[in-house]
Amino acid sequence: MDDGAGRADPQVFNEFWSTADGRWRAQLLRLTDAERAAKTAAEAWDEIAEQLAALAATQVRTAGEEHELELRDVAKEIGLDAQGWHIDHISAYEPTPFHRHDTPVVGALARQIDQQRERLREVAQLAGERELA
Template identity: 80%
Template sequence: MPYTIPLKRPLDDTGLSHRQTAAQSTPSRAQIVADVARYHHPHFLQVEPGRYEGSVTYYFTAFTGRETEPEMPLTVYGDKSVTYEQRRELADQYEAARGAWSQARLRLEATPVLRKAAPLWEAWTTAQAALHQVFNEFRSTADGQWRAQLLRLTDAERAAKTAAEAWDKIAGQLAGLSAAQVRAAGEEHELELTDVAKEIGLDAQPWHINHTSEYDPTHVWHDTPVVAVLTLQIDQQRERLREVDHLAGDRELA
């Protein structure tokens, strides 16, 4: 099936915003098919007027994501028979091709990672809920059982920390794949990870995935995103316990 990438705004001298009616632009594009077809991307099928005035939609055969990144042939720039308008049209075509290719590559690379991520997100949310439950049980724990409950709390903290680290590790991989797609095609052709997940039957809307820079291992001065959330929760819980300990006149938690 053909793959279509609509340019969301008309095209100008830069190839991004040229203001002319679809009827006026069509002959020029037809001329390109006749004159410079040898420079078309191999997956190119056709171009048609787009939904909005002056915009166009490019159609390609389906990309797998395994192809090399679409780049306009350098010989186009040295071919004096190619007009400025034709060169601009070819540049737009290759921009659209990169968009289609980059989305196919993201689907190819992200799908297996998304499948691995699903149980890790569930493990994290389960561990976080268990931590909150253990902490809340202090409200009904007898004074003589607080040491045992503190042991259960530290066990829950460690389990949550392990789950948070595992999630952040795979979230960092997904963030990197998403960033690579945007770098290749631009934000105009961005494909959301939540959309890829939906296509394979996963609901990734609640997943906590930050910008790829938040997972940079060289930033040793801060925790990764979900670990940071957990650390804050643990600190707040422990501060609450110290407050109660102080009011009770004990020093067991000092």
């Protein structure tokens, strides 16, 4: 999972280390709930990040590249610490002509979830659990 600043927060996933065999399904429910909550948060973050990236692009078009203002500098000027903010160039948020792609934080979260799911499949296969594999 992601903590909103692009760092992994593996608390729910790590609880599998101490989950009794008979409690796996309950833990899987908690994990999927955490994944859904993380996806909702990632979507909300990317929505705001897209708006900020669009404002930055407008500022560059208006003032010119030689007068570009970095978002982190602007945030600092108004008293915000944007050090851990994950905001890409506006092009990272725009759909391609052929399909809508994942936005940056949503995409990173999806890759992390895929890695966790693959690990769960491996463990289920080793344990002989066909339902989880």
